[in-house]
Amino acid sequence: xxxxxxxxxxxxxxxxxxxxxxxxxxxxxxxxxxxxxxxxxxxxxxxxxxxxxxxxxxxxxxxxxxxxxxxxxxxxxxxxxxxxxxxxxxxxxxxxxxxxxxxxxxxxxxxxxxxxxxxxxxxxxxxxxxxxxxxxxxxxxxxxxxxxxxxxxxxxxxxxxxxxxxxxxxxxxxxxxxxxxxxxxxxxxxxxxxxxxxxxxxxxxxxxxxxxxxxxxxxxxxxxxxxxxxxxxxxxxxxxxxxxxxxxxxxxxxxxxxxxxxxxxxxxxxxxxxxxxxxxxxxxxxxxxxxxxxxxxxxxxxxxxxxxxxxxxxxxxxxxxxxxxxxxxxxxxxxxxxxxxxxxxxxxxxxxxxxxxxxxxxxxxxxxxxxxxxxxxxxxxxxxxxxxxxxxxxxxxxxxxxxxxxxxxxxxxxxxxxxxxxxxxxxxxxxxxxxxxxxxxxxxxxxxxxxxxxxxxxxxxxxxxxxxxxxxxxxxxxxxxxxxxxxxxxxxxxxxxxxxxxxxxxxxxxxxxxxxxxxxxxxxxxxxxxxxxxxxxxxxxxxxxxxxxxxxxxxxxxxxxxxxxxxxxxxxxxxxxxxxxxxxxxxxxxxxxxxxxxxxxxxxxxxxxxxxxxxxxxxxxxxxxxxxxxxxxxxxxxxxxxxxxxxxxxxxxxxxxxxxxxxxxxxxxxxxxxxxxxxxxxxxxxxxxxxxxxxxxxxxxxxxxxxxxxxxxxxxxxxxxxxxxxxxxxxxxxxxxxxxxxxxxxxxxxxxxxxxxxxxxxxxxxxxxxxxxxxxxxxxxxxxxxxxxxxxxxxxxxxxxxxxxxxxxxxxxxxxxxxxxxxxxxxxxxxxxxxxxxxxxxxxxxxxxxxxxxxxxxxxxxxxxxxxxxxxxx
Numbered sequence: 073x074x075x076x077x078x079x080x081x082x083x084x085x086x087x088x089x090x091x092x093x094x095x096x097x098x099x100x101x102x103x104x105x106x107x108x109x110x111x112x113x114x115x116x117x118x119x120x121x122x123x124x125x126x127x128x129x130x131x132x133x134x135x136x137x138x139x140x141x142x143x144x145x146x147x148x149x150x151x152x153x154x155x156x157x158x159x160x161x162x163x164x165x166x167x168x169x170x171x172x173x174x175x176x177x178x179x180x181x182x183x184x185x186x187x188x189x190x191x192x193x194x195x196x197x198x199x200x201x202x203x204x205x206x207x208x209x210x211x212x213x214x215x216x217x218x219x220x221x222x223x224x225x226x227x228x229x230x231x232x233x234x235x236x237x238x239x240x241x242x243x244x245x246x247x248x249x250x251x252x253x254x255x256x257x258x259x260x261x262x263x264x265x266x267x268x269x270x271x272x273x274x275x276x277x278x279x280x281x282x283x284x285x286x287x288x289x290x291x292x293x294x295x296x297x298x299x300x301x302x303x304x305x306x307x308x309x310x311x312x313x314x315x316x317x318x319x320x321x322x323x324x325x326x327x328x329x330x331x332x333x334x335x336x337x338x339x340x341x342x343x344x345x346x347x348x349x350x351x352x353x354x355x356x357x358x359x360x361x362x363x364x365x366x367x368x369x370x371x372x373x374x375x376x377x378x379x380x381x382x383x384x385x386x387x388x389x390x391x392x393x394x395x396x397x398x399x400x401x402x403x404x405x406x407x408x409x410x411x412x413x414x415x416x417x418x419x420x421x422x423x424x425x426x427x428x429x430x431x432x433x434x435x436x437x438x439x440x441x442x443x444x445x446x447x448x449x450x451x452x453x454x455x456x457x458x459x460x461x462x463x464x465x466x467x468x469x470x471x472x473x474x475x476x477x478x479x480x481x482x483x484x485x486x487x488x489x490x491x492x493x494x495x496x497x498x499x500x501x502x503x504x505x506x507x508x509x510x511x512x513x514x515x516x517x518x519x520x521x522x523x524x525x526x527x528x529x530x531x532x533x534x535x536x537x538x539x540x541x542x543x544x545x546x547x548x549x550x551x552x553x554x555x556x557x558x559x560x561x562x563x564x565x566x567x568x569x570x571x572x573x574x575x576x577x578x579x580x581x582x583x584x585x586x587x588x589x590x591x592x593x594x595x596x597x598x599x600x601x602x603x604x605x606x607x608x609x610x611x612x613x614x615x616x617x618x619x620x621x622x623x624x625x626x627x628x629x630x631x632x633x634x635x636x637x638x639x640x641x642x643x644x645x646x647x648x649x650x651x652x653x654x655x656x657x658x659x660x661x662x663x664x665x666x667x668x669x670x671x672x673x674x675x676x677x678x679x680x681x682x683x684x685x686x687x688x689x690x691x692x693x694x695x696x697x698x699x700x701x702x703x704x705x706x707x708x709x710x711x712x713x714x715x716x717x718x719x720x721x722x723x724x725x726x727x728x729x730x731x732x733x734x735x736x737x738x739x740x741x742x743x744x745x746x747x748x749x750x751x752x753x754x755x756x757x758x759x760x761x762x763x764x765x766x767x768x769x770x771x772x773x774x775x776x777x778x779x780x781x782x783x784x785x786x787x788x789x790x791x792x793x794x795x796x797x798x799x800x801x802x803x804x805x806x807x808x809x810x811x812x813x814x815x816x817x818x819x820x821x822x823x824x825x826x827x828x829x830x831x832x833x834x835x836x837x838x839x840x841x842x843x844x845x846x847x848x849x850x851x852x853x854x855x856x857x858x859x860x861x862x863x864x865x866x867x868x869x870x871x872x873x874x875x876x877x878x879x880x881x882x883x884x885x886x887x888x889x890x891x892x893x894x895x896x897x898x899x900x901x902x903x904x905x906x907x908x909x910x911x912x913x914x915x916x917x918x919x920x921x922x923x924x925x926x927x928x929x930x931x932x933x934x935x936x937x938x939x940x941x942x943x944x945x946x
Contacts (some may be wrong), residue, residue: 075530081162084225085896088154088249091242096147108147109898113730115148115902126846129903131255133910142930145907149937150252151900153218160684161222161894163691163769170656171701172291176298181707186299193295193706196309197672198699201459202275202682204268204313207769213255215271215683217277221248222688223339224908243291258932265326269316273341275682276312276455277331283347283692284310284450285443291700305425308449310696312456313535314338315676319461320522321540328521333400335458335525335533339410340396342455346417347389349444353424354379356385356440363427378427381420388416389840391833410418414532421445426803457535460522461569464539464547470516472548477510491546492589495553499591507556523558531562536601536643542568543575545585552595563595567643573613573730576621587636596638601674603643611782614733616799616828620726623824627665636666641671651816657695661702663827666710673703684943711823718818720810725802733799736863746859750844750852750910751785755931788938789847790840790905796832800870803877819877829874831888836871837884837894843905850909852914893943901941908934 097105113130118123179189193916224245228238263271287310292303300389303309320326362370366377374380392410399405411417428437471494474483483491492685498505528532537555537834539547551566565767570579570873583602586592606625609618619702626642646660661673677685686692713721737743748754786793806815818825841864848860884891911931918924 075492082164082626082896084158084228085155088158088221088225088245091249092147092150092253095246098250099253100143104143104861108144111144111903112151112899118906119898120532121842121901126842126906129906130846130910133907138914138924138930139928140784141907141911142926142933145904145911145930145933146253146257148900148907149905149940150249150759150934152904152937152941153214153252154221154249155897155900156943157218157221157898158225158247160688160691164283164759170697172294172697172704173733174659175701175705176294180298183284184708186301189295189299189708190301191391192704193303193309194830195670195672195707196700196703198310198696198703199313199535199641199672199674199897200310200570200699201313201315201674201676202456203319203676203678204265204272212613214252214257214276215687217248217252217255219687219833224248236761253600255707257936259931265317265323265330266333269314269337271315272314272682273338275453275686277341277345277604279686279689279692280312281447281451281540282689283686283696285446286689287696287700289443290697293721305445306449307424309444309700311450313459313674314456315459315461316491318458321461321463327518331458331460331522332525332528335454335529336396336400338455339453339533340400340457342391342451342453343396343411345451345455345503346444346448346453347386347393349440349447350382350386350389352445353440354382357424357436359428359431359433359436360435361431363430366423366427369423376499378424381424385417385420385585398941406485411453412530415446415449417453419450433601441488452532454530458533459535459538460464460526460837462519462551463592464520464541464543464550466515466519467539467547467550467554470512470519470554473512474510474515475505477507488546491544492549496548496591498591499549499553499556502865505553515884518557519554523554523560524566526555527558527560531564532562536565536567538567538603540569540571540605541575542570543578543582545582545589548582548586548787549592552592563597565596565601567601567603569603569605569645571627571645571670573609573617573621574700576604576609576618576625576838581630583629587632587638590934593636598637599641599645601641603645605645607645610794613730614798615729615795616802617726617730619828620722623665626668630665630667630670639671641674642668643674645676657698658702659823659827659830660912661699661706662711663824664706664711666713668773669703669706678710700791713764714822714823714824717814718822718825721806721814721818725806728802729798730806732801734798736797742856743857746852746856747785749856750790750847750860751791752908752931752935753781753785755912756781756785756935784939787942788935789840790843790869791863792835792839795835796839796867796870797863799828799832801866801872804869804873815877817903829878832870832874832885833880834887834890836867836874837891839867839871841867843902846906847909851912897941897943901938904934904941 093105096108113127114128116133118129133144136144148887186722213394224241226234228241228245235243238372270636288303288307291309295301295303317326317331323339327685342725349884357374359378361937362377366381367374370377370380388409388411395405395407395410399407421441425437425445426436428441468484470618472482473694475483475494486494506520525535537551542548547567548566555566556613568579570576570582579602583600587600604622606622609621612618613621627638629642631637644660661669669844684691685695747901783792802817816827819829844860844867845865848857852860875883880886884894904927908931911927911934915924915931918927
């Protein structure tokens with residue numbers, strides 16, 4: 073980034089911050105503005121390492137009353153929000169190298185053939201799965217205000233604004249900032265799964281609806297310019313699925329009724345969006361010439377054939393939209409009038425398209441009409457495809473309860489061989505298994521009702537059925553039998569999710585055993601989905617051991633699929649941080665094993681990363697372009713298979729890193745007591761973020777804590793421990809064995825290893841041992857402080873070793889843009905950390921009978937603010 077661009081970015085942040093300051097002064101007076109400014113300046117100096125400024129912050133916060141602490145928390149959280157808005161808008165318009173153009177230029181230099189590239193593009197299949205975890209820290213009302221602010225900031229950059237127009241924009245910015253200041257940042261109650269799904273729909277409507285056809289149009293244009301070839305009309309290189317309203321793993325709030333409601337709301341939103349598109353086409357397609365096919369449909373008397381063809385579709389879409397609304401309000405409606413399939417929209421659109429081409433109006437066909445055709449192929453009448461996820465134990469309990477009712481034993485006590493024999497026998501049976509007079513328990517009934525919902529809806533409405541904590545072939549077959557018994561009339565893809573270290577290592581055997589069953593091979597019809605879990609494996613064994621287990625598992629699964637002539641789609645359950653498998657898209661894709669993308673690319677996009685990548689059309693188009701170029705590059709220029717010596721070295725380092733990690737997290741008796749007091753882990757459970765509880769089992773201890781709050785808690789204290797613990801000591805051990813030349817070879821030539829270290833580079837820039845030490849000094853009893861000292865010592869040594877390996881003087885040296893991004897927010901983050909420490913001390917000083925809602929609210933605001941500043945919740 074040029075100095076001029078950086079200065080413009082910082083100036084805009086300061087301007088919005090000044091407007092927020094004026095808003096605070098108008099409500100609370102000049103003295104409050106001066107106090108905020110004093111804190112801001114002290115925060116900047118503290119961040120730069122001035123101990124006197126740090127002590128000033130600590131002293132000032134200790135003297136403020138609870139209500140005053142809340143005001144400070146709100147001010148600095150909103151400063152960070154404004155900084156993010158400015159940066160996001162800047163990034164959406166920044167001139168950066170186009171990765172697709174760079175790839176095409178490389179291919180041209182290589183003399184890559186047109187036909188080969190056409191075949192490669194045809195394989196492009198990007199399935200982005202929107203999820204609600206880690207939970208979005210913004211309320212929806214703030215997302216709206218900040219979207220409006222983003223548009224104002226964008227317009228303010230224009231050199232063509234008159235003085236009057238500029239003044240009007242400044243007033244609008246002040247209006248929106250004032251609205252935000254006088255609104256509640258923290259939800260009073262947790263969002264429901266329906267709320268989360270509606271948020272996902274809004275991302276499609278406000279960003280992706282425009283971005284997807286724009287992305288495909290640009291991709292098509294580049295292919296035509298470079299290779300003289302166009303994408304086919306039915307090309308759908310990207311499409312979207314969702315877990316919001318379908319992911320019931322450990323979330324009792326996602327019920328069969330909720331899933332059905334979310335499906336209907338998605339259809340309603342799709343009907344409205346397509347109705348708007350087609351209404352616009354009806355206005356524009358006033359031409360009178362048409363081909364014989366369109367004429368045969370609309371009749372000889374239709375003077376405006378395209379309008380005549382499309383108006384009935386618009387009418388049906390309106391009936392669908394309004395009918396679903398009435399149905400959800402409890403009124404009886406005739407669902408036969410609703411749009412049921414994508415083809416009902418596509419057929420008339422394609423008829424118009426072909427006719428316009430035949431009549432010499434190709435430029436009309438290739439404009440708004442083509443965009444709507446692209447949307448129909450991408451989104452369809454269901455808007456996105458809903459995945460269903462459930463824990464394997466819940467499925468087994470259905471059959472355990474059933475077999476006990478039938479008097480044939482307890483399925484849960486049977487051997488794996490007996491389970492498979494029972495399931496296979498019933499899958500081949502023509503008679504129903506479930507007795508009509510059986511009254512299952514509420515938990516079992518809920519699983520059955522979910523399968524009934526699947527049976528009652530169209531195939532196009534669903535993605536895949538995911539089984540979490542899958543470890544045996546019977547876990548997969550049990551779901552297939554449930555679907556069959558509930559009369560699901562199509563072979564819904566069922567994907568085991570291998571997420572712990574043991575499950576990842578065992579995945580190849582599970583899939584080999586499944587593919588050895590003739591019935592199973594017939595069911596999947598040559599297509600198998602497998603989900604690779606990143607969150608729980610990293611929590612289980614640390615980042616490096618989990619990463620290598622994921623790599624080896626994928627490698628083995630690809631080989632098994634090739635041996636069995638099966639198309640394998642690997643579904644990556646990545647998070648936004650390295651502790652949850654997060655890597656920049658390009659690095660993540662190119663660091664995967666060769667062949668792992670042949671069956672398509674499916675990945676979760678969650679919470680705040682959805683907004684950062686897809687929250688604005690320009691950002692969304694850029695993100696899609698980045699994914700597409702990286703996947704095409706992986707097809708054409710695949711990463712190398714690891715050399716035997718690389719494989720041995722990473723295997724040894726992964727084992728060492730796992731042992732180092734578990735020695736601390738599992739086996740040190742001081743770890744859990746330290747974690748509980750040094751981080752706001754316990755307070756996180758009170759924050760009404762997402763619809764899912766923080767723990768899978770309410771009565772469980774730290775072992776049942778979800779990966780998201782696990783990482784979220786460490787990010788709050790700037791220790792980001794799950795991302796690095798145990799890794800660099802394992803690397804040091806390899807160096808001590810004389811392997812430095814080997815590691816440098818791996819770093820230079822192997823994307824997998826290089827991406828691990830480059831991600832640590834970013835993590836270490838977010839880490840701050842001074843802040844972590846301050847949390848300990850304030851909150852950790854003397855007998856446990858040695859533990860924090862030990863962790864910070866490893867972190868410091870790890871940073872030094874990484875810099876040595878990378879040949880850098882400081883972290884993030886190779887990514888100045890990323891470094892600058894964090895530095896913009898760092899000065900505002902610093903006060904929030906010290907404020908949070910003060911709040912934690914006051915909250916923990918209360919006895920069990922006391923409650924201070926002001927303190928708790930202020931705590932929630934600081935948690936939100938730090939998450940916003942760190943740009944990740946976990």
